[in-house]
Amino acid sequence: MTTETTSQERMNIVIVGHVDHGKSTLLGRLYADTGTLPEGKIEKIQAICRQQGKEFEYAFLFDAFLEEQQQGITIDTARTFFTWGNRQYIIIDAPGHKEFLKNMVSGAARAEAALLIIDALEGVRDQSKRHGLLLSMLGVKQVTVIVNKMDLVNYREDTFQAIEKEYRQFLTQLNVIPQYIIPASAKQGVNITKVSPETPWYTGPSVLDSLAHFHLEAARNEKALRFPLQDVYKFDARRILVGRITAGQLKIGDRLVFSPTNKSASVRSIEAFNIDSPPTQATAGQSVGITLDEQIFVERGHIATHEDARPLVSTRIRANLFWLGNRPLETRRTYTLRLATREVPCEIVAIHRIVDATNLDDRHTQLTVLRNEVADITLRTKAPLAFDLYADFETTGRFVLVDHYDVAGGGIITELVPDEQEDFRTEARERDSAWVTGDVGAEDRAERYGHRAAVILLTGPDTTAKGFLARKLETVLVAEGRHAYLLAAENLQRGLDADLQDSRPEEMVRRFGEVARLLTDTGSLVITTTNAFQQATKDIVQTVQTLVNPTPVITIHMTKDQAGPQPDVDLIFAGPEDFDACTHQIVETLKRKGILAELSGSQPAFQFSI
Amino acid sequence: MKHIRQLEDQSVYILREAYKNFDNLAMLWSMGKDSTVLLWLARKAFFGHVPFPLLHVDTSYKIPEMIEYRDRLAREWRLNLVVGQNKKALAEGMNHEKGRVACCTALKTEGLKLLLAEKGYTGVILGVRSDEDATRAKERYFSPRDKNNEWDFRDQPPELWDQYKITFPPGTHIRIHPLLDWTEINIWEYIKLENIPFLDNLYLDQGTGQRYRSLGCAPCTSPIQSTAKNVDEVLIELRNSHVAERAGRAQDEGRGMEQLRKDGYM
Numbered sequence: 001m002t003t004e005t006t007s008q009e010r011m012n013i014v015i016v017g018h019v020d021h022g023k024s025t026l027l028g029r030l031y032a033d034t035g036t037l038p039e040g041k042i043e044k045i046q047a048i049c050r051q052q053g054k055e056f057e058y059a060f061l062f063d064a065f066l067e068e069q070q071q072g073i074t075i076d077t078a079r080t081f082f083t084w085g086n087r088q089y090i091i092i093d094a095p096g097h098k099e100f101l102k103n104m105v106s107g108a109a110r111a112e113a114a115l116l117i118i119d120a121l122e123g124v125r126d127q128s129k130r131h132g133l134l135l136s137m138l139g140v141k142q143v144t145v146i147v148n149k150m151d152l153v154n155y156r157e158d159t160f161q162a163i164e165k166e167y168r169q170f171l172t173q174l175n176v177i178p179q180y181i182i183p184a185s186a187k188q189g190v191n192i193t194k195v196s197p198e199t200p201w202y203t204g205p206s207v208l209d210s211l212a213h214f215h216l217e218a219a220r221n222e223k224a225l226r227f228p229l230q231d232v233y234k235f236d237a238r239r240i241l242v243g244r245i246t247a248g249q250l251k252i253g254d255r256l257v258f259s260p261t262n263k264s265a266s267v268r269s270i271e272a273f274n275i276d277s278p279p280t281q282a283t284a285g286q287s288v289g290i291t292l293d294e295q296i297f298v299e300r301g302h303i304a305t306h307e308d309a310r311p312l313v314s315t316r317i318r319a320n321l322f323w324l325g326n327r328p329l330e331t332r333r334t335y336t337l338r339l340a341t342r343e344v345p346c347e348i349v350a351i352h353r354i355v356d357a358t359n360l361d362d363r364h365t366q367l368t369v370l371r372n373e374v375a376d377i378t379l380r381t382k383a384p385l386a387f388d389l390y391a392d393f394e395t396t397g398r399f400v401l402v403d404h405y406d407v408a409g410g411g412i413i414t415e416l417v418p419d420e421q422e423d424f425r426t427e428a429r430e431r432d433s434a435w436v437t438g439d440v441g442a443e444d445r446a447e448r449y450g451h452r453a454a455v456i457l458l459t460g461p462d463t464t465a466k467g468f469l470a471r472k473l474e475t476v477l478v479a480e481g482r483h484a485y486l487l488a489a490e491n492l493q494r495g496l497d498a499d500l501q502d503s504r505p506e507e508m509v510r511r512f513g514e515v516a517r518l519l520t521d522t523g524s525l526v527i528t529t530t531n532a533f534q535q536a537t538k539d540i541v542q543t544v545q546t547l548v549n550p551t552p553v554i555t556i557h558m559t560k561d562q563a564g565p566q567p568d569v570d571l572i573f574a575g576p577e578d579f580d581a582c583t584h585q586i587v588e589t590l591k592r593k594g595i596l597a598e599l600s601g602s603q604p605a606f607q608f609s610i
Numbered sequence: 611m612k613h614i615r616q617l618e619d620q621s622v623y624i625l626r627e628a629y630k631n632f633d634n635l636a637m638l639w640s641m642g643k644d645s646t647v648l649l650w651l652a653r654k655a656f657f658g659h660v661p662f663p664l665l666h667v668d669t670s671y672k673i674p675e676m677i678e679y680r681d682r683l684a685r686e687w688r689l690n691l692v693v694g695q696n697k698k699a700l701a702e703g704m705n706h707e708k709g710r711v712a713c714c715t716a717l718k719t720e721g722l723k724l725l726l727a728e729k730g731y732t733g734v735i736l737g738v739r740s741d742e743d744a745t746r747a748k749e750r751y752f753s754p755r756d757k758n759n760e761w762d763f764r765d766q767p768p769e770l771w772d773q774y775k776i777t778f779p780p781g782t783h784i785r786i787h788p789l790l791d792w793t794e795i796n797i798w799e800y801i802k803l804e805n806i807p808f809l810d811n812l813y814l815d816q817g818t819g820q821r822y823r824s825l826g827c828a829p830c831t832s833p834i835q836s837t838a839k840n841v842d843e844v845l846i847e848l849r850n851s852h853v854a855e856r857a858g859r860a861q862d863e864g865r866g867m868e869q870l871r872k873d874g875y876m
Contacts, residue, residue, distance in 0.1 A: 009612070010616060062744065078747040090791060231629070236657075238657075240657060242655075285616065400770050405775075410771070
């Protein structure tokens, strides 16, 4: 390429399609005919082919592994570079064999546009359709279809039209409109870099020219702000919140609210290294660092937005998911869900149906999702998740599931499924956004008191001495100089709850949660038990958690049953005899979780959140 | 220079993911243009700090200027520099005359393995790029290596959107490649844009009509014919060149690279 201008745009394009329909050949031909290959590369491959007694194939240029050349297939996605016009293209050659679908997905997930290849002789095959479906799920909306090997059907227009019609219909069901459908022969170089006389009936562009018609993603910075936190740094005096803005923009002075915690503060500065004047705003796509005017508790996984356009929050979502794992996806097994920078355990609640890629109308139900299948599912996360619908925001509307050590599936969120906490969550959000604060922040209190606020909730059946342990814990903590308070739910009954009959247990828990919210705002450690409530423990814990959010709720379960299944809590005491030891263990747990600072001398030394 | 800033944003994101998710992380620095750009990106990502050690696998055959440059930057940028060497192989007289692939394997691959084993790093950041050679074109950003440091390129993990492989069985480690999407030209564009100090007396023509395009060990790296005396002239030369970058690197010949990389080479 003889151009001295610097390329101003970069674009990732993936080449997909059924095995042996000619993806690697097209790529090789594109490079050879535009003079993009390094000197001697073709000659080198030709020499190897002669040596092995094989016919030269353009595919060998990029099928780098010995095994790939021996079998004549692409095993893994290759990234190649190619500059044309004013653009630098990264062309990703994805494997077409069903066996290597996870590699195809890895390639396509990076792409902004796709070339989908169909063999004119073989017509539309399984992977032609499966790849089409996956492209639409991966967010690749620009597709040009290439009907390859037209030389094998004597460049017949009717053969081309039949394939065009069939595939166009299929794409329509996925809401994908192909930009072009191009008849071509990669092997013979027909319609690759220029339109050739073999197809006089074709009036569209060549493959090379069609690339220029793909456009870069429309400005994501016109959308509402989405800034998922990646980390919080304290290398020097600055406490810098870093992350990549996935939509919208932010500027100095903007009021940000963090979901799902509902904490808010304003942007004080935008930090950068080796730059003359520090930036005053940042936009989608940028990896940035900001400082806030208040030291609020934030951590990786929280999503910062402006106050008027927050993400959704729930523990239940409905999604379309493709599964790549070796083990089938099953209900009632725990997976790790990762959405932007958030990581949370989850469970599949329901598999509604399996989507058949080769026949989109044909959906059937199944108890598991097998490798390479696409399914419509509902899942439940262990903690509230902030997210968007995929139709509204790409990056915060999709997730992956991790099984064992590997990313094993990817999903796009189609629906928020309301959970039991929906009303309480709305109440907490509205209450928090109107909350009036003094000049003393949570960090000031934490430094002064030697601990962060928390709720310590003792659960378990009757007569397990929950109340006894709660009193003991309060005594020990206060003796250490901590601000701990035993909040017995009984104490609300004749006062705050005097208007309630026993028939409204849910409202009693709500009021209790609001009182706990007030006390934790004072920076206190609130100790309590489930003794006085008439609700299932699980519901009590969830409601309190929602109402005091983001203050941590530490659950401690007391039981007489030493065997049996145990609930998922922070600590379990099965038939304890030594309550001093129990108290000590709770204190150690609180330290490990960063709630209690270590005591050093007379004054507890404490650093907030980092 | 919008495309360069896009590359920078992506690499910074990857570096921050690595720093967050790996307890025992290190970055390989060969003092070449790529790993120096990588080091610069780390300073960008962490606001002037480099919060992990920089590893140099010293074959003892490096060009002397490279070592002087290494020690100077380590001082100026307050780097935690860790130098490793396969002393046993050197004591036994290993050099390129015993075979280039054998020498690379002993002094670089084995040298790196020894260093990783000694320090127990679970994440290693490297400056490899897809356009360097065909096996690197198939790499992941986060690429697992097994207990023997081997790369199973037949069964690479899926890499979706910006979700990388950050969990792995004990005894294995992850190679992290933040520069995978950069080309040789992008590297020089960035060096110019950010004014990054590089080994100019090796990478630029000093009046002899020659310069190094890629730096390795002195015996196995040869300079190219070039009169490029500054970064702009390098860029013009590269935009008009059809010669592969690593043409001057002897170990790349034949199937050398596939075998080397499978066994744990950078």
